[in-house]
Amino acid sequence: MIQSRNKNVEIEEGAVIAHDLSKAAKTGDWRYMKPVVDKEKCIGCTTCMPFCPEASIIMKAYKDGQRDKCDIDYDFCKGCGVCAQVCPVKAITMKKN
């Protein structure tokens, strides 16, 4: 409740909804094909990363002295296959979930 200028009237505060990831639907359930990364082939160019609609691609350390390689978080990945399509070295393949 917020106090309005008129002291006798109380105004209901609008429904404020804060971002809370625990309330999100785990959209990974939608998936019927899943992207699988061949880390030996991946060159760590990060082309796929920004195109992922779910932001499910993370660059992770792989081997010492090598660039970070593409890694997929399957919690929200809907399996659209955009990452596999844009990969310049075809390091990502779509496999049955």
Added chain:
Amino acid sequence: MNKELTKNFASGHSACAGCAFPTIVRTILAESPDPVVVSNATGCLEVTSTLYPYTAWKNSYIHSAFENASATISGVERAYKALAKKGKMKKKIKFVVFGGDGGTYDIGLQSLSGALERGHDFLYVVYDNGGYMNTGNQRSSATPYGAATETTPDGKESFGKVEMRKNLMEIVNAHHIKYAAQANVAYLADLKKKAKKAFETEGPVFLSVFSPCTNNWKFPTSQYVAIAKLATETNFWPLYEIEDGKYKINWSTENPKPIEEFLKTQGRFKHLFSEKNKGVIPEMQRILNDEWNRLAEKNNLHSV
């Protein structure tokens, strides 16, 4: 989940697999140096990002109605200015509107025009998927000539939409705003640059971004980047900006691909390849060339 990319717009939204607008939203908002207040017209983006009790938005977000996203942000921006003038608000804030083509080309056009004319300090982003995709693919004034939609179906007597697309960039430019640009989700470096410029410019700015729709354009979910790229390579969606009324084409080629390359990737244009509709594609190419030549003339670039 990628922490860097989800600073403003998180995962857990229910946009179709292979949808383009999450990328657009993230790329644009990442360029803002200050916190943003987002106003959103009704549409796919609004419906899929705010499934009660969850919200994918980490910044302030307002949805009021289809037609008044710009009017809403106008009020918020003026209230902020008033508070800042009184010294009650010290923080710098940016104001952004996201609307689909239905909420921008058709329903929200008057409120957009009003906000542009009044000179509010905000960025308007239209993600253009050429139709009312949220309600099942009805035609909008951004639907291209020849496309089959629910309200302009192909059949014995019809080859899809018979009217040309509205040229919204010209309408926006007629408001004498400082910066307006057309971008494409497949060209992220270009989109980033334009978003940065937009946030740096004071006063109203406008971005029109190409956003393929996997569900209603009828193409596989993995193809949005490839199709968006073809749209620019065929000159269907030229990348250009208008700065203080001066045109600048950001990407061009001496040998644009024929429009068929773009059309054959999508189910909504499938009927154009039949014997009955053989005149439609050349007509589309003619419209496209006309539009390009008009643009190139303004830019003093080569014509095709």
